[in-house]
Amino acid sequence: MWSDVATNPATTRAELASCRSVFDMVLPELKPSSIHEVLAFLKNKKAVRSLKQQIRDSLVNGYELDTAWANEIRDAASHAQIVARRRQRVLSWIGIGLGGIPLSGLSEAVESAIAIGEDVLQDRAGASLDRHSLKDFEWYYALLDIKNNAKQKSRP
Numbered sequence: 001m002w003s004d005v006a007t008n009p010a011t012t013r014a015e016l017a018s019c020r021s022v023f024d025m026v027l028p029e030l031k032p033s034s035i036h037e038v039l040a041f042l043k044n045k046k047a048v049r050s051l052k053q054q055i056r057d058s059l060v061n062g063y064e065l066d067t068a069w070a071n072e073i074r075d076a077a078s079h080a081q082i083v084a085r086r087r088q089r090v091l092s093w094i095g096i097g098l099g100g101i102p103l104s105g106l107s108e109a110v111e112s113a114i115a116i117g118e119d120v121l122q123d124r125a126g127a128s129l130d131r132h133s134l135k136d137f138e139w140y141y142a143l144l145d146i147k148n149n150a151k152q153k154s155r156p
Helices: 013-026 036-044 045-060 067-098 103-125 132-154
Strands: none
Touching: 013 045, 013 067, 036 045, 036 132, 045 132, 067 132
């Protein structure tokens, strides 16, 4: 999975070992079980990058990649998805409200409405809005999608 180890000195042996342990011991339910699943994941460059970044960040911050770390990842990924849905819902309501505004002042109104919406979201979601975004967990959701697709294909 980490084919850039020869060309990228930033990919260390610790990162390689950590990546292997993540799938062998910590998140075995996400471990690709076929070459098709591995290739599907590798085709998603953003997911590969976010997995590498997650491993690097965890190692730099002194996290041990164990079941407690896996639980934190699951919780943070779920929370990021909830915050993103909440943001989308608020912004769609703002868009509906702006539907009656004449076109002449629309851009200023949209910018101020989005700023207000962001403030509301930050108040409701707390500081976690800045802490994680869905992009941080692209790898997690890509692997979940691959696993779910494989299960659906195996059903009669």
